Amino acid sequence: MALSRLSMLVVIAIIFLPSIAIAKEFVVGDDKGWTIGVDYQAWAANKVFVVGDKLVFKYAVGDHNVFKVNGTAFQSCTVPPPSEALSTGSDTIELATPGRKWYICGFAGHCNAGQKLVITVLPNTLAPTLPPSPAPAPSPVPPHVPHFGRWVPKKLLKGFPLVH
Numbered sequence: 001m002a003l004s005r006l007s008m009l010v011v012i013a014i015i016f017l018p019s020i021a022i023a024k025e026f027v028v029g030d031d032k033g034w035t036i037g038v039d040y041q042a043w044a045a046n047k048v049f050v051v052g053d054k055l056v057f058k059y060a061v062g063d064h065n066v067f068k069v070n071g072t073a074f075q076s077c078t079v080p081p082p083s084e085a086l087s088t089g090s091d092t093i094e095l096a097t098p099g100r101k102w103y104i105c106g107f108a109g110h111c112n113a114g115q116k117l118v119i120t121v122l123p124n125t126l127a128p129t130l131p132p133s134p135a136p137a138p139s140p141v142p143p144h145v146p147h148f149g150r151w152v153p154k155k156l157l158k159g160f161p162l163v164h
């Protein structure tokens, strides 16, 4: 029935839409964007990053770029190969996994001048608050299966003298 299928979709949408709506997009450095002279640790300090959120690095193309690095490269400002650079001027990075994430600018001297960002991404805590899923499906093998295969109705056997 078309109506009940529609109401199912509405229920599904009500369950899943909030988690989509809550995912945030952070413009790194806010109005200042991704540049030199911004304290990105101060910028990140009062923010909570959750899996599913996005970082947007905004800068003038050719003035900066973005590299995702590990903690060691972050500390030493070691720039990865240029092929790993994000350089569109509006680079969106989805925070797909929890944990520490490090980003630096690859232009000479920029990372050392402080154009580096480290954040901690928290697991998406929405998942456990979703309505509990229905009781687990019964195990694939039912506990008792009558053996119909070998069962022959008595009525059919009545004709055979051996049965009587």
Ligand SMILES: [Cu+2]
Residues within 6 Å of the ligand: 035, 036, 063, 064, 065, 105, 106, 107, 110, 111, 115
């Ligand atoms: Cu830069």
